[in-house]
Amino acid sequence: xxxxxxxxxxxxxxxxxxxxxxxxxxxxxxxxxxxxxxxxxxxxxxxxxxxxxxxxxxxxxxxxxxxxxxxxxxxxxxxxxxxxxxxxxxxxxxxxxxxxxxxxxxxxxxxxxxxxxxxxxxxxxxxxxxxxxxxxxxxxxxxxxxxxxxxxxxxxxxxxxxxxxxxxxxxxxxxxxxxxxxxxxxxxxxxxxxxxxxxxxxxxxxxxxxxxxxxxxxxxxxxxxxxxxxxxxxxxxxxxxxxxxx
Numbered sequence: 001x002x003x004x005x006x007x008x009x010x011x012x013x014x015x016x017x018x019x020x021x022x023x024x025x026x027x028x029x030x031x032x033x034x035x036x037x038x039x040x041x042x043x044x045x046x047x048x049x050x051x052x053x054x055x056x057x058x059x060x061x062x063x064x065x066x067x068x069x070x071x072x073x074x075x076x077x078x079x080x081x082x083x084x085x086x087x088x089x090x091x092x093x094x095x096x097x098x099x100x101x102x103x104x105x106x107x108x109x110x111x112x113x114x115x116x117x118x119x120x121x122x123x124x125x126x127x128x129x130x131x132x133x134x135x136x137x138x139x140x141x142x143x144x145x146x147x148x149x150x151x152x153x154x155x156x157x158x159x160x161x162x163x164x165x166x167x168x169x170x171x172x173x174x175x176x177x178x179x180x181x182x183x184x185x186x187x188x189x190x191x192x193x194x195x196x197x198x199x200x201x202x203x204x205x206x207x208x209x210x211x212x213x214x215x216x217x218x219x220x221x222x223x224x225x226x227x228x229x230x231x232x233x234x235x236x237x238x239x240x241x242x243x244x245x246x
Contacts, residue, residue: 015093024056033239034102038120161193
């Protein structure tokens with residue numbers, strides 16, 4: 001597992017000047033399917049790195065792209081959220097740069113998926129039509145014009161929490177939109193889970209954690225294993241199914 005420098009490709013495309021990423025490599029010689037991981041609003045922290053490591057253990061060359069490369073969360077969060085709101089801009093260029101980097105790497109089969117959590121889940125949903133082979137959306141906010149944003153999307157697996165007060169009804173809305181568009185999908189709402197339920201430890205500033213717990217933002221060790229299994233099954237079907245990866 002190493003940090004990699006994507007800045008040359010990113011600058012050329014109009015993305016972050018100092019784009020960095022965390023690369024988690026599976027054991028063995030490969031080649032492997034690739035996965036671009038997009039972090040939560042709190043950034044590319046240890047929890048996100050462990051998510052990347054978990055995907056690597058399942059056989060995916062996983063690149064966790066750091067959308068805050070040019071100055072950290074304090075300097076980049078507002079611009080990143082603006083990019084998310086518009087569906088264009090630097091953050092999406094950075095995600096595309098990571099996808100292209102993986103696809104061009106000799107260790108990759110050429111099949112590349114995208115996965116995101118929280119803010120990253122919203123990015124993954126919008127990036128699902130941007131030349132990815134499969135997408136995993138985990139408690140990601142839905143765009144205002146949902147069906148328009150999803151036209152031409154790759155197959156999607158999505159996990160939401162029924163106790164997530166930050167986005168009530170999101171799973172049902174996403175399910176309906178994907179069905180209407182005829183996009184292959186698997187959406188599930190876990191009744192007892194809240195936001196960020198797939199994290200293994202609480203995240204965010206410590207003074208805010210009591211409030212976050214009230215809002216249903218906390219790990220759920222009961223629901224998380226099934227959510228991860230659904231992701232692994234989805235990626236195995238769409239990323240490993242027609243490749244030479246083990």
